Amino acid sequence: MTRNSPLSEVIAAQKRGESRGIASICSANPWVIEAMLQQARATGEPVLIESTCNQVNQFGGYTGWTPDQFMAYLRDLAPRQEFPFDHIIVGGDHLGPSPWQDEPAAIAMDKAKILIRDCVRAGYTKIHLDASMKCADDDPHRPLDTRISAARAAELAQVAEKAFSEHPPGGAPPYYVIGTEVPLPGGVQEQEEGLSVTSIGDVAGTIESTKEAFFARGLERAWERVIAVVVQPGVEYGDATLFEYDRARAADLARFIEGYDGLIYEAHSTDYQLAEALRQLVEDHFAILKVGPALTFSFREGVFALAAIEEELLAGRQDVEPSRVREVLDKTMLANPIYWQKYYQGDDQAVHLKRKYSFSDRSRYYWPVPEVQFSLSRLIQNLGEQPLPLTLLSQYLPVQYARIRGGEIANVPRAILLDKVRSVLSDYSYACGYLTGPA
Template sequence: MKELLNKVKQHKNGAHVGIYSVCTANTLVIEAAISHALKHNEILLIEATSNQVNQDGGYTGMTPSDFAKMIYSMASEQGLSLERVILGGDHLGPNCWQDLPAAEAMAKSEVLIEQYVAAGFQKIHLDCSMSCKGDPVPLTDNQVAERAATLCAVAERTWQKNKLDAPVYVIGTEVPVPGGTSEDEDELAVTSVSAANQTIAIHQQQFEKAGLSDVWPRIIGLVVQPGVEFGTHKIIHFEPEKAKELGESVATQPNMVFEAHSTDYQSQQHLTDLVSNHFAILKVGPWLTFALREACFALERIEQEWVTQGQLSELRDTLLKAMQDNPKYWKKYYSADGLAQLIDCQYSLSDRIRYYWPDPEVTKSLSRLISNLDKNPPPLTLISQYMPEQYHALQSNELEYSCKALILHKISLVLKQYSIACGTTIAAI
């Protein structure tokens, strides 16, 4: 945590320094992130969202303690010091319980916060921006801040009771909410300076009112909308000039930078420009599982050309069947029918396919694919055809052949862009 605070301090002192946050529960992506951090001597910040991981298990089936144990076990297995691993909780608040009256939703949110902090999560995003049953839509800034202060008080009691390190906090939320923008939008409104300043001022007032004045220096981030987003097949890229005034406005806050969500699929230059404009915490999630899917589909094409018929993994078909059998994770995001729906399910930038990798049949199919190609390695020419970047890494002796190594390398190329944007010195990947 001292390293994270030091990153913020360095950035506030004028250095081009930031940190990226890996937002995923996918074990292959996590393995790639651990390997990348180890290779490049980085701090690894991994975050779970409240709908992924909560006291009821979330859609992953994991509680905060389960998730923490998984990350620490994987890091230890690869030799990454746990001192270089920071766990974060994203959108912690009533997000999962918006259909309940506010009092009930907040009671559940307090349990959520307590479990996250007790499990060792040290970066806590307090997000109470969502309306619950019976609430006005939208909530007032005072209501949002008052609820955030309530949850912060729970977090403070929890780390002190358990004799843990004091966590840091992020406040605010982005617009639109997580899940991707409409395909009809070509640009997003950047958060105004007045709105950002008002969010900070009202939160500070409510924290003081709740007796949390001493916590304020540990609020290191404010989530705002810098004008970046992605939809099903569209990316809204960062335009530095439009966000310049907003970026400069955070300079008046001695301990705070901006946190940018939905930075997936931005170019290398756009990511670098975000950090330069004081969006020093960059969140990435779907882009990483998108890269995983690309790698696995490429390997399946190699398998189809190389492995004897009858022994094939049929990974793509297995994934699509899982999606059709249980459409709850994608149905409201993909409105097209026929071929267009099929394309969306497989190739969408929002990558709703990521929810189906843990399916038992999908897991079995992926294991068969890896086994098929590891037992009978394909010629380099086939790897060149379908995975040219990995082919060059093999040719340069930067990578030893194995199916998993090819997958992890594909994911690491996304992480490399974030490392460069955040000012990390990068060795050859």
């Protein structure tokens, strides 16, 4: 990735006063990635795919993939989607001690350094340095000092620079993103009385303290490749709560970044925002739009809708084994509650509904489990022998029903599921300037 890369072009366009952005697909879900490649082939937009420190790491993460394996998957998938692999920007999100914050800082940081090193060696070229979280031996009674988090971020950047220097000549140096959103990633857990927008003082402090920490380690050239700051523009989601973008509340923050020639904002948790709100975010310099759970949420909606159609079609039949995909998914979540238990509050019925339908979509962690994969494959097989009845599609998947009627997608489960994801991606294509109107 050179200075003529899509990321640098977004920055240049923003500084010219143009409304140009890029969607960051923060997901390792194969259906989501395939849908994004299809979308980019149709719109001509750049592809930025990021894995989080929990999805992909040196221990496999919840996907079971290391950075090398994730890159190998993308390298294999791209040509099958007739998309050039070298047109994909691969990034790492929240790379730092987060997965190991229950351990002392020195140990957590050592593991974070290995993760950063492995990502850069694998070919990741966009690195979000996030050392904002407290580790086990940090003072539990006060927020982590900005200077400490900045020093840790610079320490990680130094590891990334060393890993890149060991690459064969011709490789692209990493771009860096600094800062973090408030609240911490994953969605708010309860209704709030309004969401705070990052203050100008906080973002200025993040930029200046991180710059000082970089320079203290002799990373002046690396600082030139810091392209974005993560801030909270006032968008977030909870289990059933959405905080809509209010550009008036974020106006001062939006203007502030105009004073920095090489920097734009990266907005996390833009999931579920309306297309026009996403467009406004890009216009207001929040030009990198992170999205993840909204994509797997839409995929899950599609799976559940197909499961409802399967139940209708197979009712009373003894010759076909139903997939029971919804039941299998929930049983899998109950058997290993580590990814949702501390996030979903309430009585048994409330938690039961949240496991299935929460906007935070913690079920996304369970799609890679073999039993769930087998059940999903059976669903697709059971419904793939002949076109699905239009009447049932109209009942359970009305948008895809209309697109099938119009000849835009095939009447097969795979095409329907990919289109469910692309219906969300189209809002981002519009917001970033690659479609003339929302889907």
